Amino acid sequence: MSDVFTEERANTLVQDYGGTPPPIGAGPSDPGNGGRQDSSGKSHANAILAMALFLGADVMFFAGLIGAFVVFRFGALHWPPPGQPLLPLGITGINTGILLISGAFMVKTWQNIDRWPHKKITKALTLTTLLGMTFLLVQGYEWFRLVAFGFKLTSGTFGGTFYTLIGCHALHVMGAVLWLATVTVRLARNRLDQQQRNTSIALIGMYWTLVVALWPILYGLVYWN
Amino acid sequence: MSEATAVKEHISHEHHGFMNTYIFSLDHKMIGKQFLLLGLIMLLLGGGLALLVRWQLAYPEQPLPLIGASQHYLETGEAETAMDSYWDSELSKTEDEQGWLVQKMPVGIITPAFYNALFTMHATIMVFFVVMPILVGAFGNYLIPLMIGTRDMAFPLLNMLSFWIAVVSGAIMLAGFFVPGGHAATGWTGYPPLSTDPAWTGVDWGQNLWCISLIVLGISSLMGSINYITTIINMRAPGMTYMRMPMVIWALFIVAILLLLALPVLTAALAMLVFDRLAGTTFFNPAGGGDPLLWQHLFWFFGHPEVYILILPGMGITSEILPVFSRKPIFGYKAMVLAMASLAFLSWIVWGHHMFQSGMNPSMGMTFMITTMVIAVPSAIKTFNWLGTLWGGSIRFTVPMLNSLAFVSMFVIGGLSGIFMASSAVDIFIHDTYYIVAHIHYVVFGGSIFAIFAGVYYWFPKMFGRMMNEPLAKVHFWLSFIAFNCTFFPMHILGVGGHMRRIYNPMQYEFLQQFEHMNIFITMSAFALGLTQLILLFNVFHSMFRGKKAGDNPWNANTLEWTAATPPPHGNFDAIPTVHHAPYEYSAPGISEDWLSQTNELQPTNGNGH
Structure with a gap:
């Protein structure tokens, strides 16, 4: 009984030690284990779990910042304080819509990863990336106007x-867009096998979902009056 | 050639240079040893800082022994000893040319500013660079794959990065000693306004580096905790169900979850503090609408789970060692696991008990008092189950066992003094006194550090393939145990007598002058405690090369790490083990030996039954 098991486990070994294991997010990239369904399945599961844990930590980071914001906002007599600008509610509302649509594309792609043809997946991810970039550009433009008005970090x-809360979110979007763009380009160039493709799309899908899901909360708390 | 043999050859034929084996190793065992070394070096340093603090408290504003100037020089100005002439020449220089030492302790007398930096950095180093790297970094890395029966962590590269980022963080922290203005001097809790405005303490970049170092350490710990959790969930050997996991793995699992969720909150708070200091924001500054109490809430929301991060691995190690040397199953395995889980949960809702005197709403104080008192329940479950494990066992007083017993008894004292402080009425009186210092040292030294000793003595044979010198280890234990109690027990009395913590010179206060002799006694005991640790260091490094060769299972223990070769090779096991039993089947009836390895599959005997 135990011998059978040993051999089966031993198959996974080459993967365990076959070169440098991939960092989170890179997916299984070691060519030495391409054919082994079992091992790549395991590293897929590991990567997904690690990503979920990372997102948990990320949520706690934002919880700290949001907690501070809530203390100030709901402890203040006037918010925004006298002499401070009203935040651009309308254009940011539209921008929120853009980000949500981008998130919807991501989730759809992720759900249909085994059904949609390769071309369609690439297209959907390209759209996701472009919408994410649009969100960033609009945000940047808004910040530019606010700073010009004299509204600063200080x-x-x-x-x-x-600036800390929205800036941290913007940094997350920026990182996510860069990562999305990388995955999309590799996909378009056919650089990923099926397993790698599924893992990278699942990982960026999880990350992008969190970044998108955080935004309406921030919009409601920070912009809404 | 079978696949298993092929794999074995593949592993043994892997060639690693010095750099890949000892420096940038991906092997969890080497990374664990690296963390251990980092922790031990920092232990010497953090302990040294504590001794300087103790010197100042017992002999305020008197020159340090050995390096200080002589009495003759201080009275007459004539250099008598070599150190006298050193101080003489340094003091005759202009302020810009003076060396580091003379700025911190002219003629060997610790300055008030340096004293503040000393106690701040003693705590910071001990918490973040000694107890966490050793208990979580070293034991976590070394034990998790071996004890759940896998070949390495889920992400070995991440594991290596986690260690080296911790080293970078440590280097940034130590650099703070050498910047103009000195190191952070606010206490390890970094309360504003002391920490936000250089004008209060004169500390500028010291505080910035303190913040940056801890942010960097947060990244390291994030990597580590993700790795630990993923490994424990996904990589357990066949048959290793959650309820067959050794207690220390449960402890490390729960600690990793706490680390994962608690440290980001500190990172957020530190980011705000850095912005306040460098970018002109006013998060903690009332002048700009900020709130200094916000820092305390955020810090302790992280800080209380942090306390359990420091003690839970120690509880796990103790739960591992007591059954082995009582030759009995652990008492109430499931209750022990649930008690740890509930401690972890409760740690999130008690942070306000650090803030009873902060000006927080007193009705919140009542809430936090109740949640804090509830912690006594799971703690008592653990303590009584440890006693239940010992009850009726055939106890072997080996060195790991002695240290574990010290853990249990000292933890009880520390836990009991905790109940006093949890009562917000009593806390009004003992808050910010040496009573608090006594409590924290009973749990963190009496608890965590004795657990570290126990763990090092227990797993050393597996780690290095050699036994530690037992007589020397016993001397180290008894001297430590006695010196520890002589050092920290009198602090309870100081605290009740109103002796404030973090003061530079107690002799300035008339009502504290009666404690001078006690302070001297504590300081002497502390120096004895410090010197005793040199025995441990000598024993570790001597036994590493000269110790008696150890067998694979010197303690006749059940858990998986003892089925691996000693020391375990790259890849740990010849073949991944299959687990058939819970980890603490000692003295099971019907078996000739008094232990039963988790891998040992019992065949049903064809006796009278069929």
């Missing part, structure tokens, strides 16, 4: 929380 807790 403008009391209103400015401080706005």
Whole structure:
């Protein structure tokens, strides 16, 4: 009994030690284990779990920042404090829509990864990336206008929380868009086998979902009055 | 050639240079040893800082022994000893030319500013660079794959990065000692406004580096915790169900979850603090609408889970060692696991008990008092189950066992003093006194550090293939145990007498002058405690090369790491083991030996039954 098991486990060994294991997000890229369904399945599961854990930590990071924001906003007599600008509610609302559509594309792709043809997946991811970029550009333009108005990081807790909280989210979007673009380009160039493709899309899908899902909360808390 | 043999050859034929084997190793065992070394080096340093603090408390504003100037020089100005002439020449220089030492302790007398940096950095180093790297980094890395029966961590590269990022973080932290203005001097809790405005402490980049170092350490710990959790969930050997996992693995699993979720909150708070200091925000500054209490809430929301991060692995190690040397199954395995899980849960809702005197709403104080008192329940479950494990066992007083017993008894003292402080009425009186210092050291030294000793003595044969010198280890244990209690027990009395913590010179206060002799006694005991640790260091490094060769299973223990070769090769096991039993089947009836390895499959005997 136990001998059978040993051999079966031993098959996975080459993967365990076959060269440098991939970092989170890279997916299984070791050519030495391409054919072994069992082992790549395991590293797929490991990567997904690790990503989920990372997102948990990320949520706690935002919880710290959002907690601080809530203390200030709901502890203040006037919010925004007198003399501070109203935040651009309308254009950011539209921008929220853009990000949500982008998230919907991502989730659809992720769900249909085994059904959709390769071309369609690439197309959907390209759209996701472009929408994410649009969101960033609009955000950047807004920031530019706010700074020109004289609203800065140093403008009391209103400015401080706005730029740290929204800035941290923007950094997350920026990182996610770069990663999305990389995956999309590799996909378009056919650089990924099926297993690698599924893993990378699942990972970026999880990350992008979190980044998109956080935004309406931030929009509601920070922009809405 | 079978696949298993092929794999074995593949592993043994892997060639690694010095760099890949000892420096940038991907092997979890080597990374564990690296963490151990990092922790031990930092232990010497953090302990040294504590001794400087103790010197100042017992002999305020008197020159340090050995390096300080002589009494003759101080009175007459004539250099008598070599150190006298050193101080003389340094003091005659202009302020810009003076060396580091003379700025921190002219003629060997610790300055108030340096004293503040000393106790701040003692705590910071001990918490973040000694107890966490050793208990979580070293034991976590070394034990998890071996004890769940796998060949390595899920992400070995991430594992290596986690160690080296911790080293970078440590280097940044130590660099703070050498920047103008000195190191962070706010206490390890970094409360604003002391920490936000250089004007209060005179500390500038020291505090910045302190923040940056801890942010970097947060990245390291994030990598580690993701790795631990993934490995434990996905890589257990066949048959290793959750309820067959050794207690120390459960402890490390729960700790990894706490680390994963608690440290990001500290990172967020540190980011805000850095912005306040460098970018002109006012998160913690009331002048700009900020709130200093916010820092305390965020810090302790991280800080209380952190306390359990420091103690849970120690509880796991103890739960591992007590059954082995009592030759009995652990008492109430499931209750022990659930108690640890509930401790972890409760740790999230008690942070306010650090803030009873902060100006927080007193009705919240009542809430936090109740949740804190509830912690006594799972703690008592653990303690009584440890006693239940010992009850009726055939106890072997080996060195790991002695240290584990010290853990249990000291943890009980620390736990009991904790109940006093949890009562918000009592806390008004003992808050910010040496009572608190006594409590924290009973749990972190009496608890975590004795657990570290126990763990090092217990797993050393597996780690290095050699036994540690037992008589020397016993001397180390008894001296440590006695010196520890002489050092920290009197602090309870100091605290009740109103002796404030973190003060530079207690002799300035008339009501504290009666404690001078006690302070001197504590300091002497502390120096004895510090010197005793040199025995441990000598024993570790001597036994590593000269110790008696150890067998694969010197303690006749059941868990999987003892089925691997000693020391385990790259890849740990010849073949991945299959687990048939829970980990603590000692003295099971019907078996000739008094232990039963988790891998040992019992065949049903054809006796009278059929």
